[in-house]
Amino acid sequence: MQAKDRDPKAAAILDAAFQTFFQYGVKRATMDDIARAAGMSRPALYLVYKNKADIFRACVLSMMDELRERLAGIALSTGSAETRIMAVARTGIVEPHETIGASAHAEELFALKSEIGADLFRDWMKLIEVTIAGILEQEASAGRVTLAVAGVSAAEIAAMITDGAEGFKLRMTSAEELARRLESFVRLMIGPLAAQAG
Structure with a gap:
């Protein structure tokens, strides 16, 4: 979890x-735990967060x-609409689900998406949607998928x-x-659109 343009202290x-929440859960983790893991004092931590x-x-x-x-890279890559959209789904949905699911506190971490970060979760999913819609629009412009056959837009x-x-996610184990x-x-969603264009 290392963004290139982040302040080094905030990054640490x-x-x-992230490691502390993964290990102890958010509710059990303390500011002391986070400060210690970051190699700083609790007062110094409070100066940042x-x-x-x-x-x-x-x-x-x-x-x-x-x-x-990562999604921008997938959108610019070559490959069929189906292949790229599945790569988007794996990157934005499956991998995070797998990472969080590996924690002993997975249930708590999944619940926090509505308790603390409902707006962030909506933004996360919107980013995935916009990327998928963009791929479909690119493919439609290139004549490799036909959206008119479905009678719905790329965004839908x-x-x-x-x-x-x-x-x-609710049903899979x-x-x-x-x-x-x-x-x-x-x-099922994309295959027929590509077949009609072919």
Whole structure:
């Protein structure tokens, strides 16, 4: 979790906080734990962040900056719409789910998306949607997919994919199962659009 343009002190705190939250959970972790992991005093930590919620939100924002860069790379890459959209889903949905799911405090960390960071979670999913819609629009402009066949816009298809992913996360028991279900769903959504264009 290392954004290139971050202040080094803030970067050290967020890296330490991410590990501390992962190890102890956010509720059990203390500002002392985070300060110690970052190699600083608690008063020095309070000069940068006012509380754990502030740090948690900063961690998510930092992760979102990294996600934005990775998704931009996928959007610019070559490959079919289906391949690139699945790469977006893996990067923005499956990998974070897998990372958080590996923590002993996964349930608490997943719950925090609505307790502390509901707005950030919406922004995260919107970033994924916009990227998927952009890929579909690129492919439609190049004549490799036909959106008119579906009768819905690229933005609507992207929203259905992210909404579907949220439903799948509730039912799937592992990141691998989630990835397989998402792959089938993306193939079902995108495959016919590409076939009609071909």
